[in-house]
Amino acid sequence: MDRNFARALSLVLKHEGGWSDHPADPGGxxxxxxxxANFRRYVKPNATKDDLRKITNEQVASVYRRFYWEAVHGAELPDGVDYAVFDFAVNSGPGRAAKYLQGVVGVAQDGRIGPATLAAVRAKPHAAVIHDLCDRRMAFLRGLKTFGTFGKGWSSRVAGVRSEALKIAAPNTGEVIAPKPITRKPDETNPSPPAAEPAKGLAFWLQLIGKAIAALFSKKGH
Structure with missing residues:
Protein backbone atom coordinates (compact mmCIF):
# COMPACT_ATOMS: atom_id res chain seq x y z
CA MET A 1 0.00 0.00 0.00
CA ASP A 2 1.41 3.39 -1.04
CA ARG A 3 0.36 5.03 2.23
CA ASN A 4 3.03 7.74 2.04
CA PHE A 5 3.42 8.32 -1.71
CA ALA A 6 1.18 11.39 -1.96
CA ARG A 7 2.81 13.03 1.07
CA ALA A 8 6.32 12.17 -0.10
CA LEU A 9 5.61 13.48 -3.60
CA SER A 10 4.27 16.79 -2.28
CA LEU A 11 7.46 17.24 -0.24
CA VAL A 12 9.68 16.36 -3.19
CA LEU A 13 7.91 18.85 -5.45
CA LYS A 14 8.60 21.66 -2.97
CA HIS A 15 12.30 21.16 -3.69
CA GLU A 16 11.98 20.54 -7.40
CA GLY A 17 10.18 23.77 -8.18
CA GLY A 18 8.97 24.55 -11.69
CA TRP A 19 10.74 24.96 -15.00
CA SER A 20 14.52 24.60 -15.13
CA ASP A 21 16.96 24.39 -18.02
CA HIS A 22 20.28 25.27 -16.37
CA PRO A 23 23.29 24.59 -18.64
CA ALA A 24 25.28 23.17 -15.71
CA ASP A 25 22.55 20.67 -14.82
CA PRO A 26 23.36 17.27 -16.40
CA GLY A 27 19.66 16.39 -16.30
CA GLY A 28 18.87 19.08 -18.85
CA ALA A 37 13.94 12.20 -21.27
CA ASN A 38 11.62 10.70 -18.64
CA PHE A 39 8.64 12.64 -19.96
CA ARG A 40 9.28 11.09 -23.37
CA ARG A 41 9.77 7.66 -21.81
CA TYR A 42 6.60 7.57 -19.71
CA VAL A 43 4.21 10.10 -21.23
CA LYS A 44 4.88 11.33 -24.76
CA PRO A 45 7.64 9.74 -26.90
CA ASN A 46 8.19 12.76 -29.18
CA ALA A 47 7.63 15.48 -26.58
CA THR A 48 9.27 18.88 -26.96
CA LYS A 49 10.36 21.26 -24.22
CA ASP A 50 7.10 23.13 -24.70
CA ASP A 51 5.18 19.89 -24.09
CA LEU A 52 7.16 19.33 -20.92
CA ARG A 53 6.29 22.83 -19.67
CA LYS A 54 2.59 21.90 -19.90
CA ILE A 55 2.85 18.61 -17.96
CA THR A 56 -0.22 17.88 -15.81
CA ASN A 57 -0.25 16.93 -12.12
CA GLU A 58 -1.45 13.43 -13.02
CA GLN A 59 1.42 13.00 -15.47
CA VAL A 60 3.90 14.26 -12.88
CA ALA A 61 2.63 11.73 -10.32
CA SER A 62 2.76 8.92 -12.88
CA VAL A 63 6.40 9.62 -13.75
CA TYR A 64 7.49 9.91 -10.13
CA ARG A 65 5.68 6.75 -9.13
CA ARG A 66 7.00 4.60 -11.96
CA PHE A 67 10.53 5.92 -12.30
CA TYR A 68 11.41 6.63 -8.67
CA TRP A 69 8.96 5.34 -6.03
CA GLU A 70 8.51 1.86 -7.47
CA ALA A 71 12.21 1.61 -8.36
CA VAL A 72 13.18 1.94 -4.67
CA HIS A 73 10.21 -0.10 -3.38
CA GLY A 74 8.87 2.92 -1.54
CA ALA A 75 5.63 1.15 -0.58
CA GLU A 76 7.62 -1.52 1.29
CA LEU A 77 10.07 0.71 3.13
CA PRO A 78 9.38 1.89 6.70
CA ASP A 79 7.67 5.22 7.27
CA GLY A 80 10.11 8.10 6.92
CA VAL A 81 12.79 5.93 5.36
CA ASP A 82 10.56 5.68 2.28
CA TYR A 83 10.57 9.45 1.82
CA ALA A 84 14.32 9.84 2.48
CA VAL A 85 15.17 7.18 -0.12
CA PHE A 86 12.57 8.49 -2.59
CA ASP A 87 13.92 12.06 -2.50
CA PHE A 88 17.49 10.76 -2.85
CA ALA A 89 16.36 8.77 -5.92
CA VAL A 90 14.73 11.82 -7.48
CA ASN A 91 17.81 13.96 -6.90
CA SER A 92 20.56 11.48 -7.74
CA GLY A 93 19.00 8.41 -9.37
CA PRO A 94 17.22 5.29 -8.03
CA GLY A 95 20.26 3.04 -8.38
CA ARG A 96 22.50 5.32 -6.33
CA ALA A 97 19.83 5.84 -3.66
CA ALA A 98 19.41 2.07 -3.36
CA LYS A 99 23.16 1.47 -3.08
CA TYR A 100 23.57 4.07 -0.36
CA LEU A 101 20.64 2.63 1.59
CA GLN A 102 22.22 -0.82 1.29
CA GLY A 103 25.50 0.62 2.57
CA VAL A 104 23.69 2.02 5.60
CA VAL A 105 22.16 -1.33 6.57
CA GLY A 106 25.18 -3.48 5.64
CA VAL A 107 23.99 -5.60 2.72
CA ALA A 108 25.41 -6.09 -0.78
CA GLN A 109 25.32 -2.81 -2.69
CA ASP A 110 23.92 -3.99 -6.01
CA GLY A 111 21.51 -1.08 -6.44
CA ARG A 112 18.44 -3.30 -6.39
CA ILE A 113 16.26 -3.29 -3.30
CA GLY A 114 14.98 -6.77 -2.54
CA PRO A 115 13.96 -8.95 0.41
CA ALA A 116 17.41 -8.89 2.06
CA THR A 117 17.64 -5.11 1.92
CA LEU A 118 14.09 -4.62 3.17
CA ALA A 119 14.64 -7.01 6.09
CA ALA A 120 17.89 -5.26 7.05
CA VAL A 121 16.23 -1.83 6.91
CA ARG A 122 13.31 -2.95 9.08
CA ALA A 123 15.71 -4.40 11.64
CA LYS A 124 17.39 -1.06 12.34
CA PRO A 125 15.95 1.96 14.19
CA HIS A 126 14.34 4.08 11.52
CA ALA A 127 15.82 7.34 12.82
CA ALA A 128 19.32 5.87 12.60
CA VAL A 129 18.74 4.81 9.00
CA ILE A 130 17.44 8.28 8.08
CA HIS A 131 20.37 10.09 9.73
CA ASP A 132 23.02 7.82 8.22
CA LEU A 133 21.48 7.95 4.74
CA CYS A 134 21.29 11.75 4.79
CA ASP A 135 24.90 11.98 6.02
CA ARG A 136 26.12 9.73 3.21
CA ARG A 137 24.04 11.61 0.68
CA MET A 138 25.64 14.90 1.70
CA ALA A 139 29.12 13.37 1.49
CA PHE A 140 28.34 12.25 -2.07
CA LEU A 141 27.02 15.68 -3.06
CA ARG A 142 30.03 17.50 -1.62
CA GLY A 143 32.27 15.41 -3.87
CA LEU A 144 30.53 16.55 -7.07
CA LYS A 145 32.18 19.15 -9.32
CA THR A 146 28.91 21.08 -9.47
CA PHE A 147 28.67 21.46 -5.68
CA GLY A 148 29.98 25.00 -5.95
CA THR A 149 27.00 25.87 -8.15
CA PHE A 150 24.22 23.85 -6.52
CA GLY A 151 25.67 23.06 -3.07
CA LYS A 152 23.69 25.59 -1.07
CA GLY A 153 20.40 24.35 -2.48
CA TRP A 154 21.35 20.68 -2.08
CA SER A 155 22.39 21.21 1.53
CA SER A 156 19.10 22.92 2.33
CA ARG A 157 17.19 20.16 0.58
CA VAL A 158 18.86 17.32 2.48
CA ALA A 159 18.37 19.14 5.78
CA GLY A 160 14.67 19.45 4.96
CA VAL A 161 14.44 15.80 3.95
CA ARG A 162 16.07 14.71 7.21
CA SER A 163 13.62 16.78 9.28
CA GLU A 164 10.48 15.69 7.42
CA ALA A 165 11.52 12.04 7.25
CA LEU A 166 11.95 11.97 11.03
CA LYS A 167 8.49 13.51 11.45
CA ILE A 168 6.95 10.82 9.24
CA ALA A 169 8.76 8.06 11.12
CA ALA A 170 8.03 9.20 14.67
CA PRO A 171 4.27 8.51 15.08
CA ASN A 172 4.46 4.98 13.68
CA THR A 173 7.52 3.49 15.37
CA GLY A 174 7.33 4.37 19.04
CA GLU A 175 10.89 5.66 18.78
CA VAL A 176 11.92 8.84 20.52
CA ILE A 177 13.26 10.68 17.52
CA ALA A 178 15.33 13.81 17.99
CA PRO A 179 17.42 15.95 15.66
CA LYS A 180 20.99 14.84 15.16
CA PRO A 181 23.18 16.26 17.96
CA ILE A 182 25.75 18.90 17.00
CA THR A 183 29.28 18.39 18.30
CA ARG A 184 30.95 21.65 19.23
CA LYS A 185 34.60 22.34 20.02
CA PRO A 186 35.44 24.03 23.35
CA ASP A 187 35.55 27.81 23.18
CA GLU A 188 39.29 28.44 23.43
CA THR A 189 38.81 32.21 23.59
CA ASN A 190 36.56 31.96 26.62
CA PRO A 191 37.83 29.08 28.75
CA SER A 192 36.00 27.93 31.84
CA PRO A 193 37.22 29.64 35.04
CA PRO A 194 39.44 27.51 37.30
CA ALA A 195 37.76 25.73 40.16
CA ALA A 196 37.71 27.73 43.41
CA GLU A 197 40.30 26.68 45.99
CA PRO A 198 38.64 24.82 48.88
CA ALA A 199 38.25 26.94 52.05
CA LYS A 200 40.71 26.12 54.83
CA GLY A 201 38.96 24.81 57.95
CA LEU A 202 39.56 25.27 61.71
CA ALA A 203 41.68 22.14 61.95
CA PHE A 204 44.17 23.54 59.45
CA TRP A 205 44.64 26.77 61.41
CA LEU A 206 44.97 24.95 64.77
CA GLN A 207 47.62 22.72 63.25
CA LEU A 208 49.48 25.74 61.91
CA ILE A 209 49.37 27.52 65.33
CA GLY A 210 50.59 24.34 67.03
CA LYS A 211 53.60 24.15 64.76
CA ALA A 212 54.46 27.81 65.47
CA ILE A 213 54.32 27.30 69.26
CA ALA A 214 56.44 24.15 69.02
CA ALA A 215 59.04 26.02 66.99
CA LEU A 216 59.11 28.84 69.56
CA PHE A 217 59.75 26.47 72.50
CA SER A 218 62.36 24.68 70.49
CA LYS A 219 64.32 27.92 70.03
CA LYS A 220 64.09 28.73 73.78
CA GLY A 221 65.50 25.31 74.58
CA HIS A 222 68.58 26.14 72.58
Whole structure:
Protein backbone atom coordinates (compact mmCIF):
# COMPACT_ATOMS: atom_id res chain seq x y z
CA MET A 1 0.00 0.00 0.00
CA ASP A 2 1.41 3.39 -1.04
CA ARG A 3 0.36 5.03 2.23
CA ASN A 4 3.03 7.74 2.04
CA PHE A 5 3.42 8.32 -1.71
CA ALA A 6 1.18 11.39 -1.96
CA ARG A 7 2.81 13.03 1.07
CA ALA A 8 6.32 12.17 -0.10
CA LEU A 9 5.61 13.48 -3.60
CA SER A 10 4.27 16.79 -2.28
CA LEU A 11 7.46 17.24 -0.24
CA VAL A 12 9.68 16.36 -3.19
CA LEU A 13 7.91 18.85 -5.45
CA LYS A 14 8.60 21.66 -2.97
CA HIS A 15 12.30 21.16 -3.69
CA GLU A 16 11.98 20.54 -7.40
CA GLY A 17 10.18 23.77 -8.18
CA GLY A 18 8.97 24.55 -11.69
CA TRP A 19 10.74 24.96 -15.00
CA SER A 20 14.52 24.60 -15.13
CA ASP A 21 16.96 24.39 -18.02
CA HIS A 22 20.28 25.27 -16.37
CA PRO A 23 23.29 24.59 -18.64
CA ALA A 24 25.28 23.17 -15.71
CA ASP A 25 22.55 20.67 -14.82
CA PRO A 26 23.36 17.27 -16.40
CA GLY A 27 19.66 16.39 -16.30
CA GLY A 28 18.87 19.08 -18.85
CA UNK A 29 15.41 20.63 -19.14
CA UNK A 30 13.06 19.71 -16.31
CA UNK A 31 9.57 20.67 -15.18
CA UNK A 32 8.63 19.93 -11.56
CA UNK A 33 11.64 17.63 -11.47
CA UNK A 34 10.58 15.61 -14.52
CA UNK A 35 13.29 15.52 -17.18
CA UNK A 36 12.48 15.69 -20.85
CA ALA A 37 13.94 12.20 -21.27
CA ASN A 38 11.62 10.70 -18.64
CA PHE A 39 8.64 12.64 -19.96
CA ARG A 40 9.28 11.09 -23.37
CA ARG A 41 9.77 7.66 -21.81
CA TYR A 42 6.60 7.57 -19.71
CA VAL A 43 4.21 10.10 -21.23
CA LYS A 44 4.88 11.33 -24.76
CA PRO A 45 7.64 9.74 -26.90
CA ASN A 46 8.19 12.76 -29.18
CA ALA A 47 7.63 15.48 -26.58
CA THR A 48 9.27 18.88 -26.96
CA LYS A 49 10.36 21.26 -24.22
CA ASP A 50 7.10 23.13 -24.70
CA ASP A 51 5.18 19.89 -24.09
CA LEU A 52 7.16 19.33 -20.92
CA ARG A 53 6.29 22.83 -19.67
CA LYS A 54 2.59 21.90 -19.90
CA ILE A 55 2.85 18.61 -17.96
CA THR A 56 -0.22 17.88 -15.81
CA ASN A 57 -0.25 16.93 -12.12
CA GLU A 58 -1.45 13.43 -13.02
CA GLN A 59 1.42 13.00 -15.47
CA VAL A 60 3.90 14.26 -12.88
CA ALA A 61 2.63 11.73 -10.32
CA SER A 62 2.76 8.92 -12.88
CA VAL A 63 6.40 9.62 -13.75
CA TYR A 64 7.49 9.91 -10.13
CA ARG A 65 5.68 6.75 -9.13
CA ARG A 66 7.00 4.60 -11.96
CA PHE A 67 10.53 5.92 -12.30
CA TYR A 68 11.41 6.63 -8.67
CA TRP A 69 8.96 5.34 -6.03
CA GLU A 70 8.51 1.86 -7.47
CA ALA A 71 12.21 1.61 -8.36
CA VAL A 72 13.18 1.94 -4.67
CA HIS A 73 10.21 -0.10 -3.38
CA GLY A 74 8.87 2.92 -1.54
CA ALA A 75 5.63 1.15 -0.58
CA GLU A 76 7.62 -1.52 1.29
CA LEU A 77 10.07 0.71 3.13
CA PRO A 78 9.38 1.89 6.70
CA ASP A 79 7.67 5.22 7.27
CA GLY A 80 10.11 8.10 6.92
CA VAL A 81 12.79 5.93 5.36
CA ASP A 82 10.56 5.68 2.28
CA TYR A 83 10.57 9.45 1.82
CA ALA A 84 14.32 9.84 2.48
CA VAL A 85 15.17 7.18 -0.12
CA PHE A 86 12.57 8.49 -2.59
CA ASP A 87 13.92 12.06 -2.50
CA PHE A 88 17.49 10.76 -2.85
CA ALA A 89 16.36 8.77 -5.92
CA VAL A 90 14.73 11.82 -7.48
CA ASN A 91 17.81 13.96 -6.90
CA SER A 92 20.56 11.48 -7.74
CA GLY A 93 19.00 8.41 -9.37
CA PRO A 94 17.22 5.29 -8.03
CA GLY A 95 20.26 3.04 -8.38
CA ARG A 96 22.50 5.32 -6.33
CA ALA A 97 19.83 5.84 -3.66
CA ALA A 98 19.41 2.07 -3.36
CA LYS A 99 23.16 1.47 -3.08
CA TYR A 100 23.57 4.07 -0.36
CA LEU A 101 20.64 2.63 1.59
CA GLN A 102 22.22 -0.82 1.29
CA GLY A 103 25.50 0.62 2.57
CA VAL A 104 23.69 2.02 5.60
CA VAL A 105 22.16 -1.33 6.57
CA GLY A 106 25.18 -3.48 5.64
CA VAL A 107 23.99 -5.60 2.72
CA ALA A 108 25.41 -6.09 -0.78
CA GLN A 109 25.32 -2.81 -2.69
CA ASP A 110 23.92 -3.99 -6.01
CA GLY A 111 21.51 -1.08 -6.44
CA ARG A 112 18.44 -3.30 -6.39
CA ILE A 113 16.26 -3.29 -3.30
CA GLY A 114 14.98 -6.77 -2.54
CA PRO A 115 13.96 -8.95 0.41
CA ALA A 116 17.41 -8.89 2.06
CA THR A 117 17.64 -5.11 1.92
CA LEU A 118 14.09 -4.62 3.17
CA ALA A 119 14.64 -7.01 6.09
CA ALA A 120 17.89 -5.26 7.05
CA VAL A 121 16.23 -1.83 6.91
CA ARG A 122 13.31 -2.95 9.08
CA ALA A 123 15.71 -4.40 11.64
CA LYS A 124 17.39 -1.06 12.34
CA PRO A 125 15.95 1.96 14.19
CA HIS A 126 14.34 4.08 11.52
CA ALA A 127 15.82 7.34 12.82
CA ALA A 128 19.32 5.87 12.60
CA VAL A 129 18.74 4.81 9.00
CA ILE A 130 17.44 8.28 8.08
CA HIS A 131 20.37 10.09 9.73
CA ASP A 132 23.02 7.82 8.22
CA LEU A 133 21.48 7.95 4.74
CA CYS A 134 21.29 11.75 4.79
CA ASP A 135 24.90 11.98 6.02
CA ARG A 136 26.12 9.73 3.21
CA ARG A 137 24.04 11.61 0.68
CA MET A 138 25.64 14.90 1.70
CA ALA A 139 29.12 13.37 1.49
CA PHE A 140 28.34 12.25 -2.07
CA LEU A 141 27.02 15.68 -3.06
CA ARG A 142 30.03 17.50 -1.62
CA GLY A 143 32.27 15.41 -3.87
CA LEU A 144 30.53 16.55 -7.07
CA LYS A 145 32.18 19.15 -9.32
CA THR A 146 28.91 21.08 -9.47
CA PHE A 147 28.67 21.46 -5.68
CA GLY A 148 29.98 25.00 -5.95
CA THR A 149 27.00 25.87 -8.15
CA PHE A 150 24.22 23.85 -6.52
CA GLY A 151 25.67 23.06 -3.07
CA LYS A 152 23.69 25.59 -1.07
CA GLY A 153 20.40 24.35 -2.48
CA TRP A 154 21.35 20.68 -2.08
CA SER A 155 22.39 21.21 1.53
CA SER A 156 19.10 22.92 2.33
CA ARG A 157 17.19 20.16 0.58
CA VAL A 158 18.86 17.32 2.48
CA ALA A 159 18.37 19.14 5.78
CA GLY A 160 14.67 19.45 4.96
CA VAL A 161 14.44 15.80 3.95
CA ARG A 162 16.07 14.71 7.21
CA SER A 163 13.62 16.78 9.28
CA GLU A 164 10.48 15.69 7.42
CA ALA A 165 11.52 12.04 7.25
CA LEU A 166 11.95 11.97 11.03
CA LYS A 167 8.49 13.51 11.45
CA ILE A 168 6.95 10.82 9.24
CA ALA A 169 8.76 8.06 11.12
CA ALA A 170 8.03 9.20 14.67
CA PRO A 171 4.27 8.51 15.08
CA ASN A 172 4.46 4.98 13.68
CA THR A 173 7.52 3.49 15.37
CA GLY A 174 7.33 4.37 19.04
CA GLU A 175 10.89 5.66 18.78
CA VAL A 176 11.92 8.84 20.52
CA ILE A 177 13.26 10.68 17.52
CA ALA A 178 15.33 13.81 17.99
CA PRO A 179 17.42 15.95 15.66
CA LYS A 180 20.99 14.84 15.16
CA PRO A 181 23.18 16.26 17.96
CA ILE A 182 25.75 18.90 17.00
CA THR A 183 29.28 18.39 18.30
CA ARG A 184 30.95 21.65 19.23
CA LYS A 185 34.60 22.34 20.02
CA PRO A 186 35.44 24.03 23.35
CA ASP A 187 35.55 27.81 23.18
CA GLU A 188 39.29 28.44 23.43
CA THR A 189 38.81 32.21 23.59
CA ASN A 190 36.56 31.96 26.62
CA PRO A 191 37.83 29.08 28.75
CA SER A 192 36.00 27.93 31.84
CA PRO A 193 37.22 29.64 35.04
CA PRO A 194 39.44 27.51 37.30
CA ALA A 195 37.76 25.73 40.16
CA ALA A 196 37.71 27.73 43.41
CA GLU A 197 40.30 26.68 45.99
CA PRO A 198 38.64 24.82 48.88
CA ALA A 199 38.25 26.94 52.05
CA LYS A 200 40.71 26.12 54.83
CA GLY A 201 38.96 24.81 57.95
CA LEU A 202 39.56 25.27 61.71
CA ALA A 203 41.68 22.14 61.95
CA PHE A 204 44.17 23.54 59.45
CA TRP A 205 44.64 26.77 61.41
CA LEU A 206 44.97 24.95 64.77
CA GLN A 207 47.62 22.72 63.25
CA LEU A 208 49.48 25.74 61.91
CA ILE A 209 49.37 27.52 65.33
CA GLY A 210 50.59 24.34 67.03
CA LYS A 211 53.60 24.15 64.76
CA ALA A 212 54.46 27.81 65.47
CA ILE A 213 54.32 27.30 69.26
CA ALA A 214 56.44 24.15 69.02
CA ALA A 215 59.04 26.02 66.99
CA LEU A 216 59.11 28.84 69.56
CA PHE A 217 59.75 26.47 72.50
CA SER A 218 62.36 24.68 70.49
CA LYS A 219 64.32 27.92 70.03
CA LYS A 220 64.09 28.73 73.78
CA GLY A 221 65.50 25.31 74.58
CA HIS A 222 68.58 26.14 72.58
Missing amino acids: ATMKGVTL
